[in-house]
Amino acid sequence: MEKREKIILVTGSTGFLGGAIAQRLLVSGCKLRLLIRKRDNDSSQISFDSEGLFKELIQGHHLDEYTQEQCRLAGGQINDNKSLPELFFSNVEIFDGDITSSSLGLEKQEYKRLCNEVDEVFHCAAITHFEMQDADEHVAVNVKGTENVLQFTNTGGKKRFHYISTAYVAGKQNGLICENEMVDEPLFNNEYERSKFVAEQLVIKYTKSNDIPYTIYRPGIIVGDSQTGATCKFDNIYLFVKVLLNINNSFIKQKSENLNDITIRVPGDHNALINLVPIDYVADAIVAILKKGESIGKIYHITNPNPPKLCELRDLVMAILGINGMHIKIDKSLETQNLSTVEKLFLRQTRSYYSYLFSKLRFDDSHTQEILKGSGIICPAMTKELVAILIDFAVSHNWGEGKRTLLEKV
Template sequence: MKALSGYFFTGFPGFICQELVRELLATKKDISDVFLLVLPTQKSMSLPVIQSYQRMYPQTAFHLIEGDITQPDLMMKDDDQQRVSERTHYVFHLAAIYDLAVKKEIAFEVNVNGTREVLRWLKSVPGLKRFMYFSTAYVAGRRDGKILERELVHKFPFKNHYEETKYLAEVLVEKEKINLPITIIRPGIVKGHSQTGETSKFDGPYMMLNFLYSLRFLPLIPHLGKGDAEFNVVPIDYIVKSTCFLTHSGRALGRTFHLTNPEPITIREAYRVLMDKLLKKEPKGSIPLPFAKTFLRVPTARKWLKVEREALDYFTWKGSFDCTEARTILGDAGIICPPFHLTADTMVKYYNEHRSDTMKHIHIS
């Protein structure tokens, strides 16, 4: 009989975390316990999700653990701490501030100090088989050219505090590879499910749809700048399938992987594809990016367009992610990232069906 395993997650009830738990439950038959660390303020919204898991997988015990990654021992109660420590074998650290416009102090507290506390706490988990750390491909900051999976430390600046603090956090995790069984995941820009389009928030690539929909009444809609930067978008199902496989792969131990699209398109081409799917129009002309950035300095403009000004910094970045090592391992398992144009229809269809849902849109300050 195969030994049972316990899984611990931070970042619940975030979208990626929810989808990752579902994928693990659907593919692994030896899960005895699922521990989900939630902030006390998010407990009520987490309960219905837990109940749905329990109905589908009655053989697994689900535990909603109140805590805070920025506090010692993750602010878990003593009895929770003991139970989690004794029964956990796999830990997934997804909790982070993902907002491009986040203030530095908040990002540093959650992304850097929070990761430091998780690493300290891991030393108290005697049966740990793997620590899966969710970073981002954009720890590359303003580096340009080809960026390899084995590369990390650099002296280039960053486009925002999100990138900078995720970089500093990954440096901490990288140093612990000699002490802990670690695999680092660096996703590209995550979008909804490739087949259903489902997503929890209209952030990231959906800001392009927000922008286009807000300007739908114009007879002509221009491009924003040259748009020759790489647009590296990956669907959530590729991320969770890849993570599940890498978690249990001996070949992934101690390594870092770009879960990025091996066939990225340019922002200009993505803009054209999304405009065609959403509005049945073609872009005409181009607005200089400095003009667009100036316009987005106005809070009213940002809120109307539902676009963060910081998002425009990605329109001129000249980096490209190499994902050879991830493709080599994942290809053996038949896990392949679909090209953007093949999933654009479902992305736009889901957006159209839910764009009036205020809960799907992120707060723009």
Template sequence: MRPVYFMTGFPGFIATRLIRRLLVGEPDARFELLVHPSQRARAERERAALGSAEQFALVEGDITQPDLGLPTSKFAELQDEVTHVFHLAAVYDLAVPQQLAHEVNVTGTRMVNAFVNSLTNLQRYVYFSTAYVSGDRAGRVLETELVKGQNFKNQYESTKYEAEVLVQELMQDVPITIIRPGVVMGDSQTGETAKFDGPYFIMRFLEKFASLPIPYIGSGVALVNLVPIDYIVEATCYLAHAAAGAGKVYHLTDPQPYNAKQVYELICRELLGKPPVWTLPAGVVYAALSVTAFRKWVQVERETLAYFVEQSVYDTAQAQRDLGAAGIHCPDLRSYMAQEVAFYKQHRTDREKLIAVR
């Protein structure tokens, strides 16, 4: 049976990379790509780069609407034909307002779940969550854990948590694989990424003070979980088809993460050619980033700092066991940071990659 993939989140970077990887193993697969009307023009450009319109159909709709905003005839067609669902569409902005985050991340997932429940030939439902559904938990977090009374650092975390709860409620009846990535970096070989967020904010921050003695920010003992996009894509495509992947949750995080001080120094050396030499209290930087003018000048979201004092330690036992059988492993950060920084330096003025800081 020719596989038919239904995917939300196109033309996003991860979705596009997933499609390209899936085609390696299944060149004749068909893709039904749900696209919000606001993304139509960009989606057309990305589809043209992928191949024929017959193989890659753009389906205009809205995950927040009943039946995903699709015409009745199209919805019925998909019910009979779709074999795999990849749900990636979400609002990822750490500073997102609560109403928008809930509408897209929670209501949207509820509507996708209803669609999944109506499919007659479903082989796998792959849901993209985040490791940070752990919220403010401290210590080791297992892949088998979710509801632990945690609080959350922002609306992104809380709504992704609510959404994963909804997906897990289907696991007894639907073959589901839940992916919980850490902070996603660019490609480990080329450095390619779509947006300069997360650790790239550090690069933007450091460049503002390149001519001065660079400080460390706080003690930096907390672990930082960075993973390259190619590891996420390779692992997801394998787990989406492996029998072992059904009914499981996977932390696609670094099994041997560096702490914040090590990551900061590694970036500093690669970007500026020198290490930090003194320490600035983290509270001072947080207070400075609370000032709009300073935040916009350094081009750093204040919410980013929370991920460099993270107290959670993500257990990857299931991921390492099931991916190890296929020879898939997360590369060491030191082996690819140079590529990440080089790509940033080459594209740092590209407006499409810059995150607007409010």
């Protein structure tokens, strides 16, 4: 009997990680069903038609630069006879949906058909910012939405379930975190972490009790592509760099204050570990793991085995930016002291990330290293060259501000 390509339902494919995963799955020969929220009339949003989504997901994700070699590393085979547009239009079907609805926002017949034809579900959609104090949206999308996707997985034919969690379900703990189910609920830095923890627990409980084969992936803090710097998200490290450059432009260059030689104190611990992982490593590793049967029932940390310390990252960034006269002092007890105008500005704009500047979490990634052995998929070190590539992309793409363009997608 002729082997049929796998059909995978992907949620979150318009996002940073979901898009990178979808492109790799497509090139490796899978048929995709993409559950995508319909766009409103905002012209900065991508269009919902196939043509628009093709541009967004394929051209916008630099798939042309995604070589056959990379695809093979990820365990896939390229269909050499088909061009990329042909692959997209013949192997991708788009569904207007929303995971917060129990039917995933699909028509009854559509839901039923998808339930029966899909072999695997790749659930990546989530609310990912941590600014909001109100936990309702995080719960609705990250917890209830995950429950709805699990129910879909459990309806109709037997399906495998892949869930994108986060390494930071570990919350405010310290020390080494293993690739195991969390036994006790830790304290959390924000509602995002809490909602992802609750959702991960739900995934484990639901899949075990319904005999659904599952795999959980816990990425670290994802940054741009290690070769090109390409990213469509400019949060975490990008925000800090952007604020530093803004301060340089408005205060130092224009000498609006006497700031020829200033020290900006930022809260944090010199030895905090900042677990940055490039998107290409995260997506390649996940797709390679997803293709292996032995990953069923396991949790994988897709993290940096050698994350930079906060002080090392500070030194790299400052050396790359080359701002004369500005010094960053990491100060453990800063909030209790008097702040200068510039320090207040810096603090206000980056506040939601501060807890991570104290993090001593280390992530054991033995499961990941074991399963990727011999694949050639290795997490790139955060060298000065790599950090420079990331910053360069962000600066040259104006931090993703203004109209979202194709180039700004990974």
